[in-house]
Amino acid sequence: MVWRLAVLALAMTVGLSACAEHDGRLGSDAAHVGSDGKVVSATSEASSQQGESDADAHVSNAQSEGEQATTSDRTSSAAESHEADPSSDTNTEDAADASAAGMFSLDDVPAYHGSLSVDVNGSQPFFTDEDRTRGPFETYSPFDDLGRTGAAFALINRDTMPTEERNDNLSYNPTGWQVATYDWVDQRFLYNRCHLIAWSLAGEGDNPQNLITGTRTLNMEGMRRFEEQVSSYVYRTSNSVLFRVTPLYRGSDLVAEGVLMEAESVEDNGTGLRFCVFCYNVEPGVEIDYATGANRADGSRQAQPYEPSEEELQADFVINKSSKVYHYPDCDSVIDMRAHNKIFFQGTLEELEELYPFSDGWHLCKKCRERHAH
Numbered sequence: 323m324v325w326r327l328a329v330l331a332l333a334m335t336v337g338l339s340a341c342a343e344h345d346g347r348l349g350s351d352a353a354h355v356g357s358d359g360k361v362v363s364a365t366s367e368a369s370s371q372q373g374e375s376d377a378d379a380h381v382s383n384a385q386s387e388g389e390q391a392t393t394s395d396r397t398s399s400a401a402e403s404h405e406a407d408p409s410s411d412t413n414t415e416d417a418a419d420a421s422a423a424g425m426f427s428l429d430d431v432p433a434y435h436g437s438l439s440v441d442v443n444g445s446q447p448f449f450t451d452e453d454r455t456r457g458p459f460e461t462y463s464p465f466d467d468l469g470r471t472g473a474a475f476a477l478i479n480r481d482t483m484p485t486e487e488r489n490d491n492l493s494y495n496p497t498g499w500q501v502a503t504y505d506w507v508d509q510r511f512l513y514n515r516c517h518l519i520a521w522s523l524a525g526e527g528d529n530p531q532n533l534i535t536g537t538r539t540l541n542m543e544g545m546r547r548f549e550e551q552v553s554s555y556v557y558r559t560s561n562s563v564l565f566r567v568t569p570l571y572r573g574s575d576l577v578a579e580g581v582l583m584e585a586e587s588v589e590d591n592g593t594g595l596r597f598c599v600f601c602y603n604v605e606p607g608v609e610i611d612y613a614t615g616a617n618r619a620d621g622s623r624q625a626q627p628y629e630p631s632e633e634e635l636q637a638d639f640v641i642n643k644s645s646k647v648y649h650y651p652d653c654d655s656v657i658d659m660r661a662h663n664k665i666f667f668q669g670t671l672e673e674l675e676e677l678y679p680f681s682d683g684w685h686l687c688k689k690c691r692e693r694h695a696h
């Protein structure tokens with residue numbers, strides 16, 4: 323109990339992280355409490371169509387042209403049961419939003435061979451000219467008939483980036499959600515509530531339609547590299563980026579095998595930024611049953627006792643290059659940090675801040691700052 327609370331506290335220090343950090347929060351029973359109940363559900367037509375496309379594991383769990391999305395206020399228990407609600411008030415929306423339907427499926431993705439992402443479709447996103455000329459929008463798909471999250475699609479620019487404090491109090495359990503820990507997983511929890519569109523890009527925190535059950539490695543490494551490309555391009559140019567993230571499920575699996583991430587800069591017609599990649603929802607050392615989210619160690623990894631190296635013993639700061647947070651060596655966070663994310667730094671805080679500036683997202687851990695302030 324105590325160490326889990328510690329993990330929670332540590333998670334709060336990682337302010338700039340792209341996705342949800344502290345998903346291993348205890349109390350799955352309480353996890354749905356406090357939901358605002360705002361859920362968009364598929365119509366029955368959409369559901370039945372979805373049933374067909376499930377078999378092919380097509381990209382879009384969302385909608386195709388002509389289908390309707392309905393918005394309704396629902397109780398958290400309805401959301402919990404992952405049932406589509408066919409009897410709600412209907413708001414017709416532009417339903418073509420989040421679809422690369424029929425253009426891409428899991429069959430187009432090579433089997434995972436150790437690389438966390440792979441370029442697909444010659445790095446060309448599946449956007450249409452309509453998408454490119456659409457102007458500002460931010461859309462999230464209705465859940466399909468299995469309650470699964472679909473594509474999230476938005477025009478990202480400085481206006482969509484959050485200015486308020488990050489709310490890390492995520493409560494929604496996406497399909498396949500389980501609490502499982504492994505000693506070698508960063509911060510120990512296998513699954514994160516993983517944002518499709520990173521919080522840092524659109525500020526959508528606890529929006530159930532923006533969350534999937536994703537591995538720690540997908541959340542913190544696989545997707546992050548590409549999220550950072552988007553945010554740094556937007557910061558650098560003040561231009562806009564079409565950005566779509568689509569979870570791909572095989573058959574009726576509850577956990578996505580990965581996400582299709584598509585991005586294209588708008589004002590310069592993609593010359594500044596363009597990618598189309600698939601990121602695998604995998605965790606080294608863990609075997610995942612995507613049908614249910616069940617998991618077990620695959621035997622390739624073992625927990626190892628922590629022994630600091632000479633370099634670490636001499637360091638004045640330890641930097642997490644994944645989260646861009648730096649710590650004094652005596653911080654608890656250092657113990658939980660993955661070895662390959664560590665940079666050891668000798669020097670003063672001022673020197674550190676000059677080399678890893680706040681303007682690029684680097685910053686001192688909150689706890690460390692408070693501890694060393696006195």
Ligand SMILES: [Zn+2]
Binds near residue numbers: 335648653655687689
């Ligand atoms: Zn710290």
